[in-house]
Amino acid sequence: MHHTRDRLTPVSITQYFDSVVDALAREGIDVAQVALELTPTRPMSGQLVTGRGPVLRWREDLGWSNGARSTSAAAHPGEVAALLEQPSDRQ
Secondary structure: OOOOHHHOOHHHHHHHHHHHHHHHHHOOOOEEEEEEEOOOOOOOEEEEEEOOOOEEEEEOOOEEEOOOOEEOOOOOHHHHHHOOOOHHHOO
């Protein structure tokens, strides 16, 4: 995402989520649902539900998480996609 806090906007977050969905698609992971909460008075957040079932959650102040592992809020889309890899996938 590479934005400072002052430049995070609903548009930039939507574009970032599009990049993450594209990265997941390149890895063969279908995204069934994208949900964004872009309320100005609370930390912006979102989640991606994959066709396989796993959910990736994002909050601008906490980063990305799959429940077991996490990465930064501004992680490269490929790094976010790696959160869905099973340990046995890495060889």
